[in-house]
Amino acid sequence: MTDSKPRRRAVVVVLDACGVGELPDSAEYGDAGADTLTHVAQDAGGLTLPNLGALGLGNITTVLGVPAAGAPVVHGRLHPIGPGKDSTTGHWELMGTITPAPLPTYPDGFPDAVLARLREATGREFCCNKPYSGTEVIDDFGEHHLKTGELILYTSADSVLQIAAHDDVVSEPELHELCARIRTVMTGADAVGRVIARPFTGAPGAFERTTGRKDFSVDPPSRTYLDELAADGVPVHSVGKVYDLFAGRSITEAHKGKTNADGLAATTALLQDLDHGLIFTNLVETDQLYGHRHDVAGFARALRAIDDEVAVWRELLGPDDLLILTADHGVDPRSAHTDHTREHVPLLAASPSVPDGHRHDGPMSDVGATVLQWLTGREAPELPGAPFLARGINAAG
Incomplete structure (x- = not known):
């Protein structure tokens, strides 16, 4: 008997800390004027990112050295619904979990x-x-x-x-x-x-x-799009710290990605080997190694290495595959502090079966909603977010 389930793949790659401009409430977090990628590009004297540029990075915001593409893919800026500006809540938002209140912080140390x-x-x-x-x-x-x-x-x-x-x-x-x-x-x-x-x-x-860092995250406070995928029997492969950020919930298999080189290689290998499911990758170095240190040159080098691998990934995409590039927050090198900055995050979404790009600005949870519809053909109306693709989503077709 032939399996009637769709054999589709989706890849979500989080370029950690690659924010694209302040939010209306950024000043409340001490982040007025934050604009990570714009400022990294300016301070680096321009970025050379031909593959991200071809997708439409320069159509999202002004990035010195990255002109607007004539035929961008789906592109835009996404925003969080809930409070906060850390990796945990950023990744949760991408998958439809909104924290109801800010997670506790300790500016005076632990009591x-x-x-x-x-x-x-x-x-x-x-x-x-x-x-x-x-x-x-x-x-x-x-x-x-x-x-x-x-x-x-x-x-x-x-x-x-x-x-x-x-x-x-x-x-x-x-x-x-x-x-x-x-x-x-x-x-x-x-x-x-x-x-x-x-x-x-x-x-x-x-x-x-x-590289022996390990994160122990609090459990997501509500159902996620990863839970929805698991309920439908869709395998979820995490790369890097994604497994830790979701406390392992609804992740089928975790793959190492303690460095960007490891994460890039693991993502490419999965694209070469998997026949269906979600690959959910975090590339940490733009945050951990370079962002928090305000190392603009290192940040630019990391982006260039990612850009090179994007070309490989696009070659590996079939008509039933979807690649989404986004982020979780910012870490502006011009900030007076070295912590994360509350910002919009980029959206670049490409598939051979969706040749016509358009601008899409919306909540970060639209990523999870789109992945669910792409891989299963259904939506989860009780979760925040809505699919941003109008074509190539009929899983039964």
Whole structure:
């Protein structure tokens, strides 16, 4: 008997922190005038992104070096419905989950009651306990940590609890296990978006973070488009930190992507091998390595490497495939702080069976709605978002 289900593929690639302009409420977050890609391009003296440009990146907003395309694909700017400007809520919004209230933040560090729970859960003591840059915190507290064994506890403007530890004091697997325990006690009013393990190595004056980072996210607060896909038996393959951001929910298989090179390669391999389902990728370096450090040159290099792989992906797309490129928030290099910036995110959506592009501006959850319709032929009216494709969506055809 022939399987009547559609054998379609969709690929959603999140270019982490690649925002495209401030939102009406950005000033409330200290982000008035934020415009990450525009400012990266200007400060880099222009970007060379021929493949993203051909899709229509220059039609979305002004990007120095990237002219508007004559025949762009579906393109536009998307906005969050809910509050916040972090990776967790950004990815949730793309898949139709809107947090009802801002996730908790700790601008003055974690209170004594929380510290007591952390000590009880881990049996360890902590130092720092304040908002801090992830690279500066190991420079400033790493030697103390080596001498005392106290774990380096810090946060940021985002809803995160981060634990840094040297491999000689706490092994990477042990650090992951400690952070998993911490996740279980950060609940209720203290349910931070992510508990993040941050292992590092090296000697004082030359400490370096490793690729052993692991995020322990709070569960999404409501049903997602990933849940809808799972209910229909559609496989979901995550690449990079997507699995962590959704606490593994409704993800069939997770693939490593701790670096952009790993994430790009994994996405390409999946496009070569899978015959149907969703590939959901996060490319982290524009955020983690370059965005938070306001490293414009590094940001530009990362974008160029992504642009090169976009050409490969387009060659691998068949008529039943859909490629969506977007982001989760911004991290403007001109900001006075080094945290995320609240911004619109880009939308570029291409498929050989949808040759005519158009402008689409809407909520970020339109991505999840479009993916569901593309892969199953149905919608989920109870979830936010609506499909933005008017053609190529009849799964039974």
